[in-house]
């Protein structure tokens with residue numbers, strides 16, 4: 293085998309090797325992946341153009357359909373996830389919207405966990421309703437609720453685990469079993485766990501979506517998203533025509549940033565996770581006083597901690613704190629805490645190298661009704677902290693310092 297004949301992604305590579313090497317497609321034996329900023333492609337003649345459009349010639353036609361840099365990102369993320377295919381999108385919400393709308397028709401029904409990121413709730417509720425798709429929102433931790441929400445026209449189950457921002461953990465394997473039994477597909481938004489800590493397809497899910505904006509970029513630079521799965525026919529017949537024709541395509545520049553980011557994803561997510569676990573425990577002295585709860589999936593006091601340990605390799609990089617007090621006092625304490633932080637930024641993004649904290653009730657979830665928020669645990673006293681790559685001791689000191697002034 294010559295060097296240029298090396299296969300792009302041997303199956304026996306371990307995940308860390310895939311994250312660095314999978315999908316490499318070299319034009320000039322360059323070591324770093326090339327950025328192909330081109331919208332179109334020229335053909336050798338009309339015969340080749342025609343063959344590209346019939347599919348006999350597999351080359352590129354137009355960057356709304358495919359692009360070499362985007363393909364490198366897709367191949368690498370699919371390899372890391374252990375998925376047969378990946379389609380990248382311009383944002384996480386483009387991925388969620390494509391995964392849901394491409395496969396459903398008016399008259400179909402969806403069952404969704406009610407603990408959802410604000411925009412996911414908009415798509416699954418408001419938007420779907422306008423196109424005649426009804427969604428039943430349930431307490432996702434209750435397996436009987438999944439089963440009893442199923443109707444003859446149910447086509448899709450949708451969940452986030454751990455959820456944003458309440459860090460509710462759902463039993464993906466059990467829910468996948470119910471989906472299979474009742475003839476539905478299971479779509480998992482795996483943003484909070486990242487491809488490093490949780491593998492929904494192995495647990496029985498049909499589709500996985502990411503906001504690559506979060507841990508995959510992890511440095512606060514670009515938006516991006518991806519849909520992944522194993523059913524190649526579904527991708528070809530359902531998802532690909534939707535993405536090609538409606539155009540939620542990722543830019544080659546963003547895909548280039550993200551393909552390079554995948555090389556360090558494992559290191560970053562594991563370091564952030566260790567930091568988050570350490571910081572969550574450091575706040576313990578305030579539990580039962582200023583703090584009603586410290587929510588972290590791997591803490592012994594997490595209500596679904598056992599499921600988290602069974603299906604995740606680590607608790608992730610997010611910690612949720614709930615301030616005690618009546619609603620007004622709790623929110624005032626949360627605001628005072630955020631105002632007093634010196635190192636951690638107040639920002640609604642997450643998964644960044646920089647630690648960020650937000651008050652979901654007045655930011656990411658402010659457009660929802662109070663009733664929907666309370667169902668998800670988005671209370672006035674809730675603060676979500678995304679632990680970055682700073683020294684965990686400095687982060688603990690910052691959070692403890694702010695707590696001491698609340």
Ligand SMILES: *Cc1c(COP(=O)(O)O)cnc(C)c1O
Pocket residue numbers: 383384385386388409411412452456481483484502503504505506515516517
């Ligand atoms: C951020 C986020 C999204 C949306 O991703 P964007 O890249 O911002 O469009 C979807 N789901 C979850 C859980 C998220 O945190």
